[in-house]
Amino acid sequence: MSFRIYLVEDDPNLNLVLTSYLQKEGWQISSFLAGVEARQAIHNTPDLWILDIMLPDIDGYQLIREIKANSLQTPVIFISARDADIDRVVGLELGSDDYLPKPFLPRELVIRTRRLLERVYHTNTTFQTIPPYSIYEASRTVKLQETIIDLTSKEFDLLILFTKNQGRALSREQILMHIWGDNYFGSDRVVDDLVRRLRKKMSFLSIETMYGYGYRMVRS
Structure with a gap:
């Protein structure tokens, strides 16, 4: 809405x-x-x-x-x-x-x-369903059936970024700016570590690595 x-x-x-x-x-x-x-x-x-x-x-x-x-x-x-x-x-x-x-x-x-x-x-708290996951943006929770997946704040922000941009290639710089903001000074390799952690916790997500550029999430 x-x-x-x-x-x-x-x-x-x-x-x-x-x-x-x-x-x-x-x-x-x-x-x-x-x-x-x-x-x-x-x-x-x-x-x-x-x-x-x-x-x-x-x-x-x-x-x-x-x-x-x-x-x-x-x-x-x-x-x-x-x-x-x-x-x-x-x-x-x-x-x-x-x-x-x-x-x-x-x-x-x-x-x-x-x-x-x-x-x-009292709007619908379900932001999107990415089978087999249900994502509740307002409460910042993710469920696999009835099991809550424990995500950190940045892991959840990355998930939302991917779900809002399914099929779109996102560069490391774009992800870095969205998750950490323009005040972050450090290596963009923190993006790789964050993606690795999200993949481990949500193994059914299809997140493609675009070597030399960034990542893209597609429907599995």
Whole structure:
């Protein structure tokens, strides 16, 4: 399901990065750099707000009051670089559904957003079935019949990347960027090790090695 998400973050670079990560999940993202701009869009009632508390004009506290006055059920994720304990408590009192202190990894925001959307809108948690596996993206679990396969966070992220790109060749550099992000400095051979571990745990997957390039998952 394609959800409409409004992101309010006054740092242009962070705004751009978060928007990019959220859009990769297939969600429709509208981003705002100031509270006044966001306030004008409250009546549109998106499916979820991601709201920075510290803004140059209207602070996030005032915005969440107006958001909840317009639609009490609309979920809100607060993000802030200020005192975590105070902001978390005040945010909860005003109706926020989750809180993420800065600095944080963009992938963590994606995961929290997905789980909140799943909880609020009761969407189907089954992302895809790759026989004989059932993949539950919202809860980040994989089952072989009724047995849960224990995957690390990066192993699960790699699985999702492959399942969303079945039949497509993925270079080591593409996998490295998606799983580790652009702040990783090291050998791309960590990709080979991650693929090896995923193959060992999910032996029925058909992951082809493209020598000198990367990997491709095909239906077995």
